[in-house]
Amino acid sequence: MGREQDDMLRRGIGMTSQRTRERLIQRLYEEGISNAKVLEVIRRTPRHLFVDEALAHRAYEDTALPIGNNQTISQPYMVARMSELLLEAGPLDKVMEIGTGSGYQTAVLSQLVERVFSVERIKVLQDRAKERLVELNLRNVVFRWGDGWEGWPALAPYNGIIVTAVATDVPQALLDQLAPGGRLVIPVGSGEVQQLMLIIREEQGFSRRVLGAVRFVPLLHGPLA
Numbered sequence: 617m618g619r620e621q622d623d624m625l626r627r628g629i630g631m632t633s634q635r636t637r638e639r640l641i642q643r644l645y646e647e648g649i650s651n652a653k654v655l656e657v658i659r660r661t662p663r664h665l666f667v668d669e670a671l672a673h674r675a676y677e678d679t680a681l682p683i684g685n686n687q688t689i690s691q692p693y694m695v696a697r698m699s700e701l702l703l704e705a706g707p708l709d710k711v712m713e714i715g716t717g718s719g720y721q722t723a724v725l726s727q728l729v730e731r732v733f734s735v736e737r738i739k740v741l742q743d744r745a746k747e748r749l750v751e752l753n754l755r756n757v758v759f760r761w762g763d764g765w766e767g768w769p770a771l772a773p774y775n776g777i778i779v780t781a782v783a784t785d786v787p788q789a790l791l792d793q794l795a796p797g798g799r800l801v802i803p804v805g806s807g808e809v810q811q812l813m814l815i816i817r818e819e820q821g822f823s824r825r826v827l828g829a830v831r832f833v834p835l836l837h838g839p840l841a
């Protein structure tokens with residue numbers, strides 16, 4: 617095998633052809649994702665670079681995959697759905713993400729909004745995610761190592777907040793850090809019973825929409841080195 621070909625396979629390119637990616641986009645569309653910009657960004661974002669080489673051949677399946685430290689890269693449908701919900705009322709400039717993980721959802725968001733502020737509690741995951749985003753030249757993201765239950769108060773308020781781990785209840789700090797009209801997309805519940813919610817800061821109080829059953833890893837407490 618030639619060196620170039622070997623390198624291509626190692627990076628998973630041979631197994632992640634444009635056709636495979638196209639099939640994923642078609643599937644997301646058929647499952648109800650209708651925001652063309654979201655679909656386009658998912659089409660061009662190389663998900664195989666966000667998983668272990670050994671899993672690269674499955675990167676364009678619509679499924680969550682392990683990324684180490686007991687965590688998973690979110691399912692593409694969920695990334696698309698949550699992004700679409702955030703953007704439903706128009707473009708956003710400042711978005712906070714809780715749960716950077718592999719950085720895949722971060723990479724997608726960074727191509728859809730002006731600036732992303734991403735909080736992760738596990739240092740090694742954050743470091744790897746940072747490297748990937750630099751490699752892809754996605755520069756409008758800043759990272760914080762910390763506890764997402766607290767958000768990132770110093771840079772609040774945010775027009776959008778997305779949480780990619782399930783919370784037992786909606787963290788008060790995140791509600792506090794939403795700008796007027798701001799939108800929070802968050803899975804809430806525990807164990808098998810989890811619901812995706814969209815919470816909007818209205819002139820008076822908050823509106824809540826329940827969007828259906830989901831499955832996420834838990835939003836834990838405190839940072840981890």
Ligand code: SAH
Nearest residue numbers: 689690715717718721736737764780835836
């Ligand atoms: N969107 C990510 C999903 C990662 S899984 C991706 O596509 O790769 C959820 C992530 O939330 C994990 O990385 C986990 O470490 C992180 N997490 C869990 N509790 C957290 C907390 N309290 N603060 C910040 N991150 C948290």
